[in-house]
């Protein structure tokens with residue numbers, strides 16, 4: 001747990017409640033590690049399709065080491081090496097990469113791959129699949145691409161009334177992995193009112209890391225004058241943590257990318273400040289916020305732990321095989337290192 005370094009006027013009665021678990025999940029850890037290991041082993045440049053994970057600091061850090069982030073595979077030179085991000089890609093993207101003879105490293109989180117497989121299985125059974133998620137999010141695009149003729153995206157409770165299916169007795173819902181659990185269940189309840197035989201996914205699609213971070217923030221939020229969530233604006237699970245904190249009773253909640261975005265006005269009268277971070281956020285950024293809050297007069301830190309996580313995913317298969325051939329034993333889990341000169 002990061003220690004607070006109180007400023008001169010810090011008050012020991014004012015405290016930070018630090019959520020645990022917070023920050024990196026197993027899928028993010030693996031994806032970032034895959035890019036770093038690829039850079040070390042094959043040398044720069046290594047191309048990465050989309051942001052490897054939705055965090056500005058991570059993307060900037062990897063860019064400094066030689067990763068080149070692109071929007072689509074047609075920006076990658078023929079035959080070059082490209083990493084697919086943790087959010088997953090559709091079969092069409094795999095096909096485009098193969099057509100350009102790209103050497104792919106697929107860092108799709110195994111928990112996203114699980115949802116892809118569910119989509120394929122239900123599409124093969126000719127179900128209408130209602131994919132609860134945010135249109136335009138990379139993960140939703142990837143899952144949708146597995147069975148575009150069978151999947152329709154439902155953005156939330158407000159879209160339930162417009163859903164149309166071919167056979168109301170052959171409908172299943174799946175979801176993006178990083179949604180609010182409560183809002184998703186609200187959407188499902190409304191869908192079930194329309195389609196009483198709506199089938200549930202075989203197991204939770206909202207992943208363990210998303211759920212654990214929401215449970216932890218719910219526990220501390222009622223005690224907090226303000227909750228600060230560290231995470232980027234395009235990080236779905238970070239944005240959800242702000243909403244969950246407010247719904248759970250925090251008087252205010254804000255998202256910041258990094259410590260210098262913390263507005264002293266937010267905490268000037270606060271006795272208790274909740275602090276957490278999204279699943280794509282390195283711990284160094286949380287430590288920076290703790291330091292800043294210390295400077296702003298918050299005298300101590302207490303951790304609020306609601307779960308312990310020990311999940312680790314192994315590196316993508318082809319990268320692992322190449323590293324093994326070179327006699328390299330990857331040490332995992334891995335945490336993003338600070339760039340030089342920070």
Ligand code: SF4
Pocket residue numbers: 025026027028086109110111112177178207208209210237279
């Ligand atoms: S948030 Fe969940 S689904 Fe997304 S990368 Fe992390 S573990 Fe995987």
